[in-house]
Amino acid sequence: MMKKKECVAMLLAGGQGSRLYALTQKVAKPAVTYGAKYRIIDFPLSNCINSGIDTVGVLTQYQPLVLNDYIGNGQPWDLDRLHGGVHILPPYQKASGAEWYSGTANAIYQNLSFIERYDPEYVIILSGDHIYKMDYAKMIAFHREKDAACTIAVVDVEPAEASRFGIMFARDDDEIYDFVEKPKEPKSTLASMGIYVFSFDKLKKYLTENENDKEATKDFGNNIIPALLANNERTFAYRFEGYWKDVGTIDSLWETNMDLINPNIPLDLYDPAWKIYSRNPVMPPHIIGKEAKIQNSMVTEGCYINGTVDFSMISNGVTIEEGAKVTDSILMPGAVIKKDAIVEYAIVGEHSIIESKCHIGARPEDMENRDEWGVAVVGHGLTLSEGTVVAPKQIVSENM
Amino acid sequence: MNMGNVLGLIFANMHDMTLGYMTKSRTMGSVLVGGRYRLIDFPLSNMVNCEISEVGVITKANYQSLLDHLGSGREWDLSRKKGGLHILPPFGHVEAGLYRGRIEALYGVLSYIKSTMAEYVFLSDCDVITNMDMKPIINYHIDSEADITVVTTTGVFNEEQTLNSTVVGVDDTGRIHDVLIHSPISGQCTISLNMFVIKKSALIDLIQNSIARGLYSFETDILQSKVKELRIMSYDYNEFYRKIDSIESFFNANLDLIDIENSRQLFLPNRPIYTKVRDNAPSKYGLDSSVTNSIIADGCVIEGEVENSVLFRGVKVGKGTKIKNSILMQDTKVGNECEISNIITDKDVVISNDRLLTSSASYPMYIGKGASV
Numbered sequence: 001m002m003k004k005k006e007c008v009a010m011l012l013a014g015g016q017g018s019r020l021y022a023l024t025q026k027v028a029k030p031a032v033t034y035g036a037k038y039r040i041i042d043f044p045l046s047n048c049i050n051s052g053i054d055t056v057g058v059l060t061q062y063q064p065l066v067l068n069d070y071i072g073n074g075q076p077w078d079l080d081r082l083h084g085g086v087h088i089l090p091p092y093q094k095a096s097g098a099e100w101y102s103g104t105a106n107a108i109y110q111n112l113s114f115i116e117r118y119d120p121e122y123v124i125i126l127s128g129d130h131i132y133k134m135d136y137a138k139m140i141a142f143h144r145e146k147d148a149a150c151t152i153a154v155v156d157v158e159p160a161e162a163s164r165f166g167i168m169f170a171r172d173d174d175e176i177y178d179f180v181e182k183p184k185e186p187k188s189t190l191a192s193m194g195i196y197v198f199s200f201d202k203l204k205k206y207l208t209e210n211e212n213d214k215e216a217t218k219d220f221g222n223n224i225i226p227a228l229l230a231n232n233e234r235t236f237a238y239r240f241e242g243y244w245k246d247v248g249t250i251d252s253l254w255e256t257n258m259d260l261i262n263p264n265i266p267l268d269l270y271d272p273a274w275k276i277y278s279r280n281p282v283m284p285p286h287i288i289g290k291e292a293k294i295q296n297s298m299v300t301e302g303c304y305i306n307g308t309v310d311f312s313m314i315s316n317g318v319t320i321e322e323g324a325k326v327t328d329s330i331l332m333p334g335a336v337i338k339k340d341a342i343v344e345y346a347i348v349g350e351h352s353i354i355e356s357k358c359h360i361g362a363r364p365e366d367m368e369n370r371d372e373w374g375v376a377v378v379g380h381g382l383t384l385s386e387g388t389v390v391a392p393k394q395i396v397s398e399n400m
Numbered sequence: 401m402n403m404g405n406v407l408g409l410i411f412a413n414m415h416d417m418t419l420g421y422m423t424k425s426r427t428m429g430s431v432l433v434g435g436r437y438r439l440i441d442f443p444l445s446n447m448v449n450c451e452i453s454e455v456g457v458i459t460k461a462n463y464q465s466l467l468d469h470l471g472s473g474r475e476w477d478l479s480r481k482k483g484g485l486h487i488l489p490p491f492g493h494v495e496a497g498l499y500r501g502r503i504e505a506l507y508g509v510l511s512y513i514k515s516t517m518a519e520y521v522f523l524s525d526c527d528v529i530t531n532m533d534m535k536p537i538i539n540y541h542i543d544s545e546a547d548i549t550v551v552t553t554t555g556v557f558n559e560e561q562t563l564n565s566t567v568v569g570v571d572d573t574g575r576i577h578d579v580l581i582h583s584p585i586s587g588q589c590t591i592s593l594n595m596f597v598i599k600k601s602a603l604i605d606l607i608q609n610s611i612a613r614g615l616y617s618f619e620t621d622i623l624q625s626k627v628k629e630l631r632i633m634s635y636d637y638n639e640f641y642r643k644i645d646s647i648e649s650f651f652n653a654n655l656d657l658i659d660i661e662n663s664r665q666l667f668l669p670n671r672p673i674y675t676k677v678r679d680n681a682p683s684k685y686g687l688d689s690s691v692t693n694s695i696i697a698d699g700c701v702i703e704g705e706v707e708n709s710v711l712f713r714g715v716k717v718g719k720g721t722k723i724k725n726s727i728l729m730q731d732t733k734v735g736n737e738c739e740i741s742n743i744i745t746d747k748d749v750v751i752s753n754d755r756l757l758t759s760s761a762s763y764p765m766y767i768g769k770g771a772s773v
Binding site: 035036037075076261269270275276277278280282283284285286287288289290291292293294295296297298299300301304309313314 | 660674681683687698
């Protein structure tokens with residue numbers, strides 16, 4: 001008999017992130033670099049440990065190698081524990097046969113025995129696609145106070161954006177009475193953040209029923225939440241106020257990175273009381289050279305910068321040579337920008353080499369037709385030979 | 401040579417006196433250097449990188465910061481079941497103050513040395529910044545049938561440098577025939593880098609014999625006195641290094657690392673220098689910041705101008721402030737509209753708005769830990 005845990009976190013990290021194209025060809029979305037020294041998954045993992053949750057199951061399926069290696073034994077997040085800690089949970093073969101995770105609900109269902117080992121009161125379901133700082137302990141306290149079967153974290157979104165989300169309808173006491181997935185004409189602006197707290201007995205019941213339903217898509221949004229509402233289970237909306245962004249597309253990945261250098265955006269990475277932890281790459285501090293000009297940017301360890309950098313995120317081990325210009329861009333770990341190359345409104349993948357005089361991306365104000373503008377992307381591990389031009393919006397996934 | 405057969409022994413307190421106030425409440429090994437490191441990170445990482453998996457750190461006084469830094473040794477991959485890191489503070493009965501000498505320090509940990517399975521011992525102080533491959537040195541020690549191998553370097557030194565060093569005379573075969581201690585010499589000469597290789601059994605004999613005769617100094621009572629009796633060899637080391645033996649050499653060594661060519665010789669991707677991780681956010685450069693020729697560690701927020709300086713983790717530089725030729729250690733906060741040049745600030749120094757702090761490059765001013773200016 002193992003010691004009981006009050007709450008176990010299950011982190012859905014199997015997402016392919018297909019709308020990030022070249023950036024997620026070989027890595028799962030939660031392992032994509034964000035904010036110069038982080039990967040997206042650092043945010044939910046750090047939130048867990050900062051909220052006092054020390055037992056986390058990470059459900060992986062798509063391209064798990066980088067993610068597995070990154071999480072390791074969980075030590076960077078203080079999740080290497082004698083009892084609990086972080087556990088990678090890929091699909092596995094059972095006596096009844098082997099199957100892939102066929103949906104978010106099915107992924108949790110296949111790992112019910114993992115959760116049962118800790119005999120928790122509550123289970124919090126998280127996703128590895130969002131950038132936010134949140135005290136889950138407060139949400140669990142809210143769930144307990146409301147004596148709820150399920151609590152769903154929601155944010156108030158702009159009416160124009162509401163059709164991208166699962167939209168909740170809640171009474172004044174925050175009890176949810178209706179839910180519509182991605183409505184065409186949204187009548188509420190309470191968007192689900194994909195964060196659910198369940199009382200474990202209810203979770204087990206509804207997951208099992210959903211499994212037995214041959215028609216179901218095995219998804220929380222499509223099946224589990226509607227089933228809870230149909231059965232009048234106490235389902236509540238927990239209103240989250242603060243910065244929260246989904247990084248599902250190239251544009252949102254770029255924007256969310258740029259938010260970190262915007263002084264008006266309330267996502268503070270420097271708060272010692274809520275640190276975001278990440279695996280350390282073991283590199284020396286960065287060096288700014290004699291010819292460098294650098295402003296409005298974030299830079300981390302192992303970089304050597306001797307060019308011009310403005311409004312950019314520079315990840316570990318990046319080299320920017322003299323005369324090179326990087327503006328409004330994201331350089332992922334190990335990228336090299338050679339002499340006199342220009343990178344504007346672009347994302348350059350890990351360890352890609354941009355030879356001299358290349359020109360990646362363009363400024364929107366320089367476009368004749370603004371509709372053709374977009375962030376340019378160079379995938380991971382590529383080399384762009386001298387003088388290559390990459391148009392805005394173009395996604396490069398092979399050497400040029 | 402199987403490096404699992406080598407015990408690393410690091411002396412954390414040796415040379416504490418050379419840095420004055422900086423080592424008032426910390427060991428030489430825990431002196432901050434290069435933006436995010438402590439001096440002990442260099443010998444420790446070098447040992448780990450050449451597969452020495454058992455390291456003892458000998459310390460006598462002021463070791464709180466050292467213990468905090470090293471922890472279980474996990475950051476250096478030395479948290480092991482077999483071997484790993486052992487911190488060796490003195491037993492209570494030894495009188496306070498520094499060890500009278502290296503031999504006394506070794507005598508204090510004799511039972512630890514005896515308990516290890518190693519055949520050879522690599523001894524190192526914490527006063528040299530370098531990325532050293534120790535394997536060839538161990539092999540040289542064995543091949544040359546040395547009793548003791550001293551890691552040395554040859555170059556042109558001034559009197560101040562040699563006064564704090566052990567100068568050796570070396571013959572054509574590499575054997576040391578003369579040892580000069582605290583002797584002001586200027587010009588070309590060979591100095592000890594305070595790293596030694598010796599067979600464990602021979603070390604134990606030397607320690608026991610010396611203690612029995614009331615001898616405490618490894619340099620005077622062994623290297624110098626037994627230079628004819630023992631086969632003491634010099635291993636001439638020619639890679640990039642900086643030796644810290646004064647506030648000025650500390651200051652210059654830090655500034656030298658800004659040169660990318662120096663930095664690339666010290667921070668090799670295949671032989672990384674490990675240190676304690678602090679989980680700082682990346683450094684942020686503000687709207688009107690201007691930074692040139694500097695080392696910037698993570699967690700800094702820079703809104704002013706920085707030139708030719710080293711900023712450790714978590715340093716804040718306010719608007720309109722100009723920082724030149726300075727070393728600002730961990731969590732130093734500099735307000736707005738300040739002018740700072742040739743200054744070393746220790747950890748947690750706070751400099752209010754509109755302060756003017758300058759001194760000369762040949763004699764940089766040091767501001768102690770936690771001071772408010």
